[in-house]
Amino acid sequence: MTTATTQGPAEEFRRLSDGDAELRAHGAYFSCTYLLDMERHAFLVRMHRGRVEDLVVDPEPLTAYDFAIRAGAETWREFCTPVPKPMYHGIWAASFQRDMRLEGDLLVLMQNLRCLTRQLELLRLTGPLG
Amino acid sequence: MGTASRISPVTGHYVTIDVEDVQYKVFYLENGQGQPLVCQHTAGCHNHQWRGLLEDEEITANHRVIAYDLARHGKSDPPLNKEWWKEEYKLTADHYVAFITAFCDALGLEDPIFMGSSFGGNVALQLALRHPDRFKAVIPVEGADYSPGFYLDWWQHPHANAAQVCASGVWDLMAPQSPDADRWATWFYYSQGSEAFKGDLYFYSVDHDLRGRLGEIDGERCPVVMLTGEYDYLTTPADGARTAEQIRGAEFIEMKEIGHFPMSENYPRFAGYLKQALRRIEERTAS
Numbered sequence: 001m002t003t004a005t006t007q008g009p010a011e012e013f014r015r016l017s018d019g020d021a022e023l024r025a026h027g028a029y030f031s032c033t034y035l036l037d038m039e040r041h042a043f044l045v046r047m048h049r050g051r052v053e054d055l056v057v058d059p060e061p062l063t064a065y066d067f068a069i070r071a072g073a074e075t076w077r078e079f080c081t082p083v084p085k086p087m088y089h090g091i092w093a094a095s096f097q098r099d100m101r102l103e104g105d106l107l108v109l110m111q112n113l114r115c116l117t118r119q120l121e122l123l124r125l126t127g128p129l130g
Numbered sequence: 131m132g133t134a135s136r137i138s139p140v141t142g143h144y145v146t147i148d149v150e151d152v153q154y155k156v157f158y159l160e161n162g163q164g165q166p167l168v169c170q171h172t173a174g175c176h177n178h179q180w181r182g183l184l185e186d187e188e189i190t191a192n193h194r195v196i197a198y199d200l201a202r203h204g205k206s207d208p209p210l211n212k213e214w215w216k217e218e219y220k221l222t223a224d225h226y227v228a229f230i231t232a233f234c235d236a237l238g239l240e241d242p243i244f245m246g247s248s249f250g251g252n253v254a255l256q257l258a259l260r261h262p263d264r265f266k267a268v269i270p271v272e273g274a275d276y277s278p279g280f281y282l283d284w285w286q287h288p289h290a291n292a293a294q295v296c297a298s299g300v301w302d303l304m305a306p307q308s309p310d311a312d313r314w315a316t317w318f319y320y321s322q323g324s325e326a327f328k329g330d331l332y333f334y335s336v337d338h339d340l341r342g343r344l345g346e347i348d349g350e351r352c353p354v355v356m357l358t359g360e361y362d363y364l365t366t367p368a369d370g371a372r373t374a375e376q377i378r379g380a381e382f383i384e385m386k387e388i389g390h391f392p393m394s395e396n397y398p399r400f401a402g403y404l405k406q407a408l409r410r411i412e413e414r415t416a417s
Contacts, residue, residue: 083306086361090302093363096279110290113298124306 007057009126010043014052016122023050023115030115032108035059037070041130050115057130067104069120073128075099080123091120140184142205147236149229152212156233157205158198162190165266166239167408169197170230170246170253172272172391173334174285174296174327175319176204179247182397189405196242198233200226202326219329222337226253227260234264243411245269245404248390249334251365252277255354255373259343262352267411269404271357272390274369275344275376281335285328292324303390305361308399316394340373349379353414355407356382361389381410 017023023030027050036043044063046054056063069091071079075098078088087097094100102109109116123129140161147154159177161184171179180197183189199206208214230253234242244265246254251273258268285296297320304313320327347354354377358370367384374382385392385403392400 086305087363087366089306089361092299092302093361096363097366106284107287107289110284110287110295110299113290114294117298117301 009129010055010057012126013122013129014055016125017052017119020118020122022118026118027051027115030112032067032112033065034104034109034116035065035068035070036129037068038076038128038130039071039073043129045119047112047115047119065104066108067102067106069100069102071098071100076123076128080126080128082124084124090117138185139190144205145233145236146210147229147232149232150225153210154201154229155207155210156198156201156236158196158233159184160194160196161185162192162194164192164194166234166237166242167193167195168230168234168239168242168244169195169393170200170244170250171197171203172248172250172394173330174203174323175316175394176323178204178319179316179391179394181394182401183393183404186397186401189401189408193408196237196239200229200326200330202329203323219326220337221249221330221333223253223256223333226333227256230257231261231264241266243267243269243408245271246273247271247393248273248365249330249338251356252334252338255340255344255347255377256338258349258352258354258377259340259347262348265352266415267353267355269355269357269407269411270370270373271392272359272362272365272370273356273373274365275340275373277338277365277369278335280364281328281331283328285324285331293321296324296327297321300390303362303364304395305359305387305389307387308389308395312395312397316391319394344373344376345378347377347380349377353411354380355410356380357385357392357403357407358382359385359388359390359392361387364390381407383407 030050031048033046044056044059169180176199177197202208251270254268254270297317356370356374358367371382374380
């Protein structure tokens with residue numbers, strides 16, 4: 001269920017993403033749909049040419065996406081801080097050393113890795129989305 | 131300020147060497163005089179990673195800093211006299227060690243200190259094992275006895291932009307505290323080396339395996355001072371400490387707020403630890 005506490009950070013994430021200089025400069029081909037599974041809530045991010053087309057909180061069960069990034073709430077809490085501690089400082093680090101899992105069509109993730117990496121760093125400003 | 135004052139004292143040279151009957155034209159940068167300090171860049175990269183060290187006047191005052199490009203990297207071409215394009219590039223420990231010793235021989239270096247990072251850190255351990263009399267000491271940076279997990283098809287997948295996958299794929303190896311400009315310079319270098327990256331990682335994650343053999347390294351004869359950054363998720367400080375513990379006489383220093391490319395992502399921070407390592411080597415080798 002979408003709640004006020006999840007809508008605030010999610011909307012902030014969308015605002016920061018759409019206004020980000022790097023994504024505006026390099027996002028012309030950044031089009032894909034991915035899921036951030038933060039344990040308590042999941043967030044579907046649908047990107048189109050570098051802009052957030054949709055950001056759905058707790059999407060319905062059969063909603064399709066290209067890939068998912070899943071981790072426990074504690075990992076996301078550390079990940080989404082201004083200066084993350086070692087091993088929580090990116091999706092590679094947290095996948096190699098913590099409980100983060102990259103699932104689905106990882107080719108799409110790799111094709112969009114530059115912009116995705118930048119976009120996920122914006123979580124350092126918003127904090128966990130929910 | 132005149133134009134001349136902005137010319138760097140760092141100079142570039144080429145030297146042609148023979149390694150296992152194959153000829154290579156090797157590019158290297160150097161500056162300083164005194165104790166040779168030979169520097170190996172990380173996998174899929176080139177010698178600009180050592181740009182800060184090469185211009186560090188405190189170190190170059192009494193060290194001849196030499197940073198070469200391994201064949202197929204930077205300005206060092208693939209083999210000159212071999213149809214290399216008909217083979218898959220997979221770097222082996224045997225070849226890597228032979229290449230480095232041939233390069234040091236070609237420059238006539240006496241008792242050089244060898245320092246390398248990542249796959250250069252791992253080969254520093256190989257050099258200490260195989261040629262303890264050829265090197266005064268080694269400084270494995272971000273090295274370990276074994277470092278699996280990075281020999282991945284993604285580095286060369288034809289459906290993805292290999293330059294960006296390699297460059298952004300190593301982004302997390304750097305610490306968030308490192309300056310943006312230096313992290314992006316390192317990212318840029320990585321966008322240039324994708325064709326060699328995977329073959330380098332064959333050595334890093336597959337062929338290099340010193341588990342059970344670290345006891346054969348004589349760290350008294352060839353001092354080993356290991357440096358590892360706390361943000362390195364591939365060869366973690368725990369991996370570095372575990373490796374050093376098994377080498378007779380080896381020392382281990384954990385570096386705070388820095389990652390897997392310390393000399394390139396944040397040289398001023400790395401420099402403090404490097405100077406500590408060089409002091410330890412000087413103390414231990416003074417006779």
